[in-house]
Amino acid sequence: MKTLLMGTAVLAVTASTAFAAGHSVVRLGTEGAYPPYNYLDDAGEVAGFERELGDELCARAEMTCEWVTNDWDSIIPNLVSGNYDAIIAGMSITDEREEVVDFTQNYTPPSPSAYVAMSEDADIAGGVIAAQTGTIQAAHVAESGATLLEYPTPDETIAAVMSGEADAVMADKDFLIPLVEENSGMVFVGDDVPLGGGIGMAFRESDPEMREAFDSAIQTMKDDGTLNEMIVKWLGEDSPRF
Known part of the structure; x- marks a missing residue:
């Protein structure tokens, strides 16, 4: 060492x-x-x-x-x-x-973070939220009362929501906007969250x-x-x- x-x-x-x-x-x-x-x-x-x-x-x-x-x-x-x-x-x-x-x-x-889910009634306050490991979003979810599900890559957080493993994903809104535009089933949920x-x-x-x-x-x-x-x-x- x-x-x-x-x-x-x-x-x-x-x-x-x-x-x-x-x-x-x-x-x-x-x-x-x-x-x-x-x-x-x-x-x-x-x-x-x-x-x-x-x-x-x-x-x-x-x-x-x-x-x-x-x-x-x-x-x-x-x-x-x-x-x-x-x-x-x-x-x-x-x-x-x-x-x-x-x-x-x-x-x-500073730009907002946001939640994206497959349903407008997804529980972002007490549900299972996916976020990338080591991000400000993961830290926020861990302190919010929701259950944090961490993944090494951004793509895995999106896949978790699409497969139903997570109720929503939290990430930079700039990252999420094109994904919502490209996937008709994905929607923004709740308010934007200023972080960092x-x-x-x-x-x-x-x-x-x-x-x-x-x-x-x-x-x-x-x-x-x-x-x-x-x-x-x-x-x-x-x-x-x-």
Whole structure:
């Protein structure tokens, strides 16, 4: 264990030192399974809102991006251990996560979470609610009095509702809107729920220079309006913007 921890520390310090010395290749970690934020296209390449955003941020910061996919439930541990340099994966900024990683400013404003079910009378207060493991929605359901049913991937949460294993699913509304539009039997239930402080990029605490470079690039996109344009393109006209 001591050897593993020492190796992790060396990886983190090495990455930080390389960046400070002018190293321009940055590995961006994402899930690749949460459209429209991030997903894999027919060629197996990362696509979606965060792919376009990440590439633009790298261009503005004068860096070269390399994309890495990682399962959601281990995405923060693998950042800390040095498997990639940043997370850009629909990750909401929360106090709990801030204890482990450092976030940039948000690149989406706080947007609502929502419940979707196969029936308008689904019991979201005391029923069985599906949510992805390690998300702010899972934490909310666990505290709500409903029974939480956790799954590793977003697709599995939807499948649980469609099969009747869960009464409803809770997730980011931006993720759920296209699913409701594509599946006539699915409906939004109850009120939207505001959670989190918006979505940001996450970095190791040992990489402040890299985080600051991306933070500045995000600010330039807010200032010139291109971030809002990208939000409308990928997340829709009704999604909150800056």
